[in-house]
Amino acid sequence: MISGGIIIHDTDIGAYWEKLFSESGLDTLGIHPAGGNDAHLTLEKFLSAQNDPEVIGFINRLSSKGVCIELECHALSWLLPRDMFAKNPHWFRENEQGERTADFNMCPSCGEALEYLSERTRRLAALIPWNSSYFHLWIDDVASAPCMCEKCKSLSPSDQAMLIYNAMLKGLKAYRSDAxxxxxxxxGTIDAPSLKPEEGIFLEFAPIRRCFEHAVNDITCQKNAAEIASLDSLLAFFGKKDSKVLEYWMDNSLFSGWKKPYVKLPLKRDILEKDIAFYRAKGFERITSFGCFLGEEYAKEFVIPPVKxxxxxxxx
Ligand SMILES: [Zn+2]
Known part of the structure; x- marks a missing residue:
């Protein structure tokens, strides 16, 4: 059977989601400290809550039922803190104007920065000693912000990301060899890279710009045709092993424009069914969706969300 999951905000950890999740039949729960430009602060806050009895109890009870608990977040600004820019501007990206800047991402041709990144990633993994060997520690949440320095400018955004993820994985493997x-x-990284992934890198496909009125593989829909245009080359490049879909069917934060007030989740069962059939036929091993903005407040205002x-x- 294919593995299925949902990803919730770290602030949703508690009895409400524990019950919803336990009744869902899903086997994977992603925890997503959000935060946009403040992603490093949100992640830091979550990491420092690892001794909180509520967090520990939630994770331990679900883990003991065989649920995979996984961290999924834009972690780069925590892993390579932007306040290191003053001492190490060359670790950070060069923008279109030829200036080093700590606004987004990094310079993936800088060996020193990659070394530091590996070590920080090892440290991060040690702070969340959960049961799953899968990690999802993404580059910054920005459409595209590659480094334009002399060494990087010929590398596509996807290849720059590949260098970053390879360095992160090195650190993860120092913590657990099966990472x-x-x-x-x-x-910006939706096209396949050309640089070789290290053993253990898997594809996570997240079609955020898709349309939900049509099935994702309905190519009469321009948005969806564009969003899946690279899918076959991605699967050919990374292989199907561990491949994962990160969808948005249950992501009420997306449907609410990432701000309150919440809308009622517009889940369309026929689209969901068609999409899942498509992803299965493509050979994806794991299918997940964001499930943000569906917490207790949502249930009070509308109904219990359709997680089941x-x-x-x-x-x-
Ligand atoms: Zn560079």
Whole structure:
């Protein structure tokens, strides 16, 4: 059977989601400290809550039922803190104007920065000693912000990301030798790279610009045709082993424009069914969706969100 999951905000950890998840039949729960430009602060806050009895209890109880608990977040600004820019501007990217800047991402041709990144990633893994060997520690949440320095400018955004993920995986493997790390195919990195991934890198396909009125493989829909245009080359490049879909069917933060007030989740079962059939036929091993903005407040205002229904469609 294919593995299925949902990803919730770290702030949603608690009895409400524990019950919802336990009744869903899903086997993977992603924890997503969000935060946009403040992603490093949100992640730091979550990491420092690892001794909180509520967090520990939640993770331990679900883990003991065989649920894979996984961290999924834009971790780069925590792994390579931007306040290191003053001492090490060459670790950071060069923008279109030829200036080094700590706004987004990094210079992936800088060996020193990659070494530092590896070590920080090892440290991060040690702070979350959970049961899963899968890690999802993404580059910054920006459509595209590659380094334009002399060494990097000939590398595509996807190849720059590949260098970054390879360095992260090296650190993860120093913590646990079976570690696997996602290459997030999303926005500027949705085309396949050409640089070789290290053993243990897997494809995580996140079609954030898709349309939900049509099935994702309905190529009469321009948005969806564009969003899946690179999918076959991505699967050919990374292989199907551990391949994962990160969808948005249950992501009420997306449907609400990432701000309050919440809308009612517009889940369309027929689209969900068609999409899942398509992803299965492509050979994806794991299918997940964001499930943000569906917490207790949502349930009070609308109804209990259809997490069980989503789990049922995935297990059909
Ligand atoms: Zn560079």
């Amino acid at each position: 696997r790390l996602a290459y997030l195919a999303y926005h 229904e989503y789990g049922e469609v995935l297990s059909e």
